[in-house]
Amino acid sequence: MLDIEVIEDPAAAEASLDPIRTRILQELAEPGSATQLSVKVGLPRQKVNYHLKALERHGLVRLVEERRKGNVTERVLQATAASYLISPVALASVAPDPHRFSDRFSAFWLLALAGRMVQEMGKLIAGAAAARQKLATFAIDGEITFRTAADRAAFAEELAVAVTHLVDKYHDGGPGAGRKHRLVVALHPVLKAPAVPKDTPQTPLT
Template identity: 40%
Template sequence: MTPRPSALLDDQDAAHLALAPIRRRILAALAEPASAAGLAERLGMPRQKIGYHLRALETAGLVRPAGERRKRGFTEKLFVAAGAFVLDPALLQAPPDPDAVDAQDRHASGHLIAAASAMVRDVARMRDVAAAEGSRLLTLTVEADVSFAEPADFDAFSDELAEAVATLARRYAAPSGRRFRLIAAGHPAVKRPTPVKN
């Protein structure tokens, strides 16, 4: 089965639609293509009510048609939900301070969150455009765990990483090439529970 694309929720109304309990049940049930009648039977709800919510979800771009099938002499329209929903972090943030200086402190957690939020929004939108064009969005993700014995080691690592990235950026700076945005970020690792040995 072809992987289902994700949907970026960058509109307040669409986010409310997706988060409403009854519609969350419908979206979860549409992991596989289904008709309004099939959903009504599965969720124990009137078909008319399911149809109403399906129309709202389709208008908002949260479900899409997935073909048709014949059943008991009738043609049923099938729907499928997005594979995942990405909530645009900007919907939950206060408007940026126009007097703030961008990236004034590379160690500020607020700047990391703002950069990560912008990346989530931009990549989700570009992926949707690429999917509509039938192409693949070229991206890069590098992850690593590091540890520091002393606070000064963190500062030294930050300086070395910044210099290494700057050196690479200068090497790959073709004036007519396609621009890419590189974000190097670090945060304390989340502690994972220790597996219990039998």
């Protein structure tokens, strides 16, 4: 089972977005049968089987084993991944294209870059899994608080200079150069936590 599977097929994306099938995929993080799932999701076994066949047809669940119980064969299935992410490829005709614009201060360009990253990483993960090789990646995630907009702008400028210096230092553009890597650096505001209504009772400390 993959940690994350990137869905590229539009039909598979549509199947995964159905609320019942999403719940089934969640439950199938551990192997289970239609009978077991029917209890967990509160649907008749026949209905669960219908959804399982759709998910299996689109490669989102796989057969783990078959158990013979009298005259009945029970199929045990498992989700192909713990989590799923829909690639922009699934909406190819309207997917954002980073090459349309390249304004480093544009939130839309940042989204286009993020979409391309999902698309490329999905293909790379699938290729590495098929070849049974480890995929070399690196990421940093953190938060920083700026006192003023001017401080934020100064930080962005210094970051750009530092990254450019590192690229100039390590980039090898000569003949027979090694494997190309993509570098994306992003900075955006953190989402604010939803406000708690004043009349909401607070949990007492114990």
